[in-house]
Amino acid sequence: MKKLFSLLLTLVMVMGCLSGCSSTPPTSGEQQEPDEAVNETVDEAADESADKAEDTNAADKAAEPAALSSDLQEIYDKLTHKPVENDTGKEFKIAVLCVMNNSFWYDVVDGIEEITKLMADQAYNCKVEMVTIEAHDGQLFAEAIDNCVTMQYDAICTVGTSEAIIPAVDRATAAGIPVYTFNSDVKESTRVSFTGQDLYAAGVKAGETIVDLIDGKGKVAIITGYFTVPAHEDRRLGAMEVFDKYDEIEIVGEVENHDSNDEGYTYTKDFITANPDLSAIYITAGGQQGVTKALDELNIKGEVKVVMFDFMDEVIDALYDGSIQATIGQDPYAQGANPVCLAYNQLVTGKPEIEGNDFTNLDVVTPDNVAEYFPR
Amino acid sequence: MEENKTVEFKTQKRPLIKRITGTSEFSVFVALLILIIAMSFASPVFMTPTNIFNVLNQISRYGIIAVGMSLIIISGGIDLSVGYVVGITACYCAYFSSETVNMPWPAVLIVVLAMGALIGLVNGLIVTKMNIVPFIVTLAMGKILSGVTLLLTQGRPIFFNSYLAMLGGGYIGAVPIAVIVMFVVVVAGTLFTTKILTGRNIYAIGNNERAATLSGIKVNKLKCMTYVITSTLCALCGIIVAGNLGSADAALGKNYETDVIAAVVIGGVAMSGGEGTVWGSLIGAAIMGILKNAFVLLGVSAYWQSIVIGIVIVVAVALDSFRTASAEKVHRENAAKIAKETAKREKEQENQ
Numbered sequence: 001m002k003k004l005f006s007l008l009l010t011l012v013m014v015m016g017c018l019s020g021c022s023s024t025p026p027t028s029g030e031q032q033e034p035d036e037a038v039n040e041t042v043d044e045a046a047d048e049s050a051d052k053a054e055d056t057n058a059a060d061k062a063a064e065p066a067a068l069s070s071d072l073q074e075i076y077d078k079l080t081h082k083p084v085e086n087d088t089g090k091e092f093k094i095a096v097l098c099v100m101n102n103s104f105w106y107d108v109v110d111g112i113e114e115i116t117k118l119m120a121d122q123a124y125n126c127k128v129e130m131v132t133i134e135a136h137d138g139q140l141f142a143e144a145i146d147n148c149v150t151m152q153y154d155a156i157c158t159v160g161t162s163e164a165i166i167p168a169v170d171r172a173t174a175a176g177i178p179v180y181t182f183n184s185d186v187k188e189s190t191r192v193s194f195t196g197q198d199l200y201a202a203g204v205k206a207g208e209t210i211v212d213l214i215d216g217k218g219k220v221a222i223i224t225g226y227f228t229v230p231a232h233e234d235r236r237l238g239a240m241e242v243f244d245k246y247d248e249i250e251i252v253g254e255v256e257n258h259d260s261n262d263e264g265y266t267y268t269k270d271f272i273t274a275n276p277d278l279s280a281i282y283i284t285a286g287g288q289q290g291v292t293k294a295l296d297e298l299n300i301k302g303e304v305k306v307v308m309f310d311f312m313d314e315v316i317d318a319l320y321d322g323s324i325q326a327t328i329g330q331d332p333y334a335q336g337a338n339p340v341c342l343a344y345n346q347l348v349t350g351k352p353e354i355e356g357n358d359f360t361n362l363d364v365v366t367p368d369n370v371a372e373y374f375p376r
Numbered sequence: 377m378e379e380n381k382t383v384e385f386k387t388q389k390r391p392l393i394k395r396i397t398g399t400s401e402f403s404v405f406v407a408l409l410i411l412i413i414a415m416s417f418a419s420p421v422f423m424t425p426t427n428i429f430n431v432l433n434q435i436s437r438y439g440i441i442a443v444g445m446s447l448i449i450i451s452g453g454i455d456l457s458v459g460y461v462v463g464i465t466a467c468y469c470a471y472f473s474s475e476t477v478n479m480p481w482p483a484v485l486i487v488v489l490a491m492g493a494l495i496g497l498v499n500g501l502i503v504t505k506m507n508i509v510p511f512i513v514t515l516a517m518g519k520i521l522s523g524v525t526l527l528l529t530q531g532r533p534i535f536f537n538s539y540l541a542m543l544g545g546g547y548i549g550a551v552p553i554a555v556i557v558m559f560v561v562v563v564a565g566t567l568f569t570t571k572i573l574t575g576r577n578i579y580a581i582g583n584n585e586r587a588a589t590l591s592g593i594k595v596n597k598l599k600c601m602t603y604v605i606t607s608t609l610c611a612l613c614g615i616i617v618a619g620n621l622g623s624a625d626a627a628l629g630k631n632y633e634t635d636v637i638a639a640v641v642i643g644g645v646a647m648s649g650g651e652g653t654v655w656g657s658l659i660g661a662a663i664m665g666i667l668k669n670a671f672v673l674l675g676v677s678a679y680w681q682s683i684v685i686g687i688v689i690v691v692a693v694a695l696d697s698f699r700t701a702s703a704e705k706v707h708r709e710n711a712a713k714i715a716k717e718t719a720k721r722e723k724e725q726e727n728q
Contacts, residue, residue, distance in 0.1 A: 101627055261621050262621065273421055273430055290621060
């Protein structure tokens with residue numbers, strides 16, 4: 001019996017090795033209505049800093065394809081980058097590697113799923129397959145990228161979760177498979193472009209927002225997701241650059257909560273216990289709900305200023321009830337859709353539409369303007 | 377009739393104070409006291425009631441699971457799925473209590489605890505009936521549970537509002553209910569392992585499984601029971617954690633097994649089985665909890681936290697090994713003394 005079970009287990013593991021990237025996209029739970037947020041950039045300082053290689057061929061070809069159905073037309077109209085018509089006669093295959101460890105990623109997946117639907121139209125003839133990775137683990141992402149190369153995808157879009165994936169990205173590029181990153185970037189790799197927030201600028205913006213809220217003095221605690229995720233580090237370091245200019249601002253601690261509400265809750269309580277006169281908490285990544293829960297329990301809503309990122313439901317609720325003072329968006333829908341569109345356009349035209357950075361909007365939402373962005 | 381000669385051994389009639397100070401739990405308890413005293417001087421807020429109850433609340437989740445993990449490790453096993461059981465039961469607790477399902481809270485409590493027990497039963501049966509090492513079985517189970525949790529939550533937190541939340545977020549006076557639950561579980565676990573024959577038999581299994589079998593102990597049944605108890609306690613912890621936050625998501629419980637095993641080892645439970653106490657594991661959990669609290673109160677860089685915890689674990693295990701080696705040395709000396717006395721008596725008899 002034991003031998004039979006061991007044999008079965010071995011067979012399952014071998015089949016798992018062979019299956020590689022070919023997993024079907026996860027079925028979503030509740031479908032969120034795409035937010036009709038205003039896409040005006042509030043902060044004019046967050047300019048795109050990278051070179052853009054403009055492809056005149058792509059610009060010429062970016063005409064709307066004929067006869068899209070109404071729902072596909074709706075998706076097409078939402079995109080900030082438009083896909084060109086596929087006149088190569090080839091069917092393309094693009095892999096999208098995404099992590100799903102908190103509710104932020106739901107909006108990213110929304111973008112990926114909608115572009116997948118659009119790309120499946122005969123005008124584009126492109127198959128988009130999403131691979132879900134269980135955690136921000138560079139090793140897991142690197143292995144997935146290598147598997148996608150083996151599976152001969154034409155392009156790969158991935159979260160630049162850590163520098164550990166750089167060799168895998170470079171191998172894919174050397175194999176002729178362009179790689180696009182989103183949400184978090186690996187600048188030192190051969191990736192074509194990055195779609196996401198100007199993360200360092202976002203950190204600077206968050207730092208400036210906190211400085212305004214606490215009048216340039218007081219104790220600040222920083223809760224980051226992972227020290228190893230470039231996106232989280234850029235946001236943290238961007239804010240630190242601002243805080244370093246103020247002698248009267250004291251950083252009482254920098255901890256990583258692994259995007260966990262549970263750890264965020266525990267750390268918030270400990271920070272406030274250790275520093276009853278704490279002025280602000282800055283959260284660079286996930287675990288926002290744990291922080292607001294702790295503040296709510298301690299009945300100090302509004303006394304400790306909280307600045308965080310993203311526009312999940314629980315964050316908007318916290319804005320409305322005054323638990324947090326500002327949140328900075330990063331357009332997760334565009335992070336899901338844009339890299340696929342850019343990768344597809346490169347496959348069709350043979351040239352990348354954008355090289356470098358494709359920064360998404362840096363909207364700052366506060367209790368004063370939350371009703372404009374998310375009316376209730 | 378010959379006079380019965382008694383041979384005095386070092387371990388006979390040891391003074392009470394020596395019996396207490398000779399246990400590994402005592403040395404860990406002393407370490408805890410030193411840590412508390414040091415922190416009292418290092419941070420003015422450490423001994424405030426707010427911080428004490430915060431720390432106890434944080435310890436409670438590891439402390440509850442550590443009771444079960446102690447039983448498993450004492451019996452010679454291991455369970456790497458505890459964190460994942462916490463995660464899945466927390467998510468199902470939130471799901472059943474949410475507006476989508478809206479089950480009454482007593483039903484949710486029973487169903488979630490039963491879910492934990494069932495997971496433990498599956499673990500135990502695979503370990504005992506199929507004779508597969510617990511490390512592999514529970515590791516695989518953890519992965520399965522992680523996937524099921526993601527399927528349920530789809531990566532999103534599940535919010536709920538239920539009386540069950542009181543277990544995690546409620547207070548009796550200034551004392552968190554979770555802390556009271558932890559102490560009840562620890563007392564129950566201590567009584568089980570010291571006063572009840574079934575609990576004592578777990579030590580026999582850990583010491584020598586074959587001898588335990590030959591002496592009539594139902595080894596497989598008891599081993600299975602330890603997994604059921606542990607996973608049920610994990611389910612209880614899942615309810616507490618979900619109640620504390622008012623929500624549950626797939627990240628809950630991640631890496632709990634590392635901290636729980638560390639707490640159990642620091643508390644004096646031997647990884648080889650057969651030794652250790654439930655209340656020792658509580659002391660181990662307290663040390664881990666106070667260390668993590670200390671890092672924030674003293675502003676220690678997060679980069680150093682893992683290093684310090686790792687060093688504490690190694691030192692605790694090393695001290696325990698040293699104490700075990702010393703005890704074994706005493707046993708060997710006693711055995712040699714008995715053999716020498718016996719040989720001397722036999723020679724005297726021959727000469728007579």
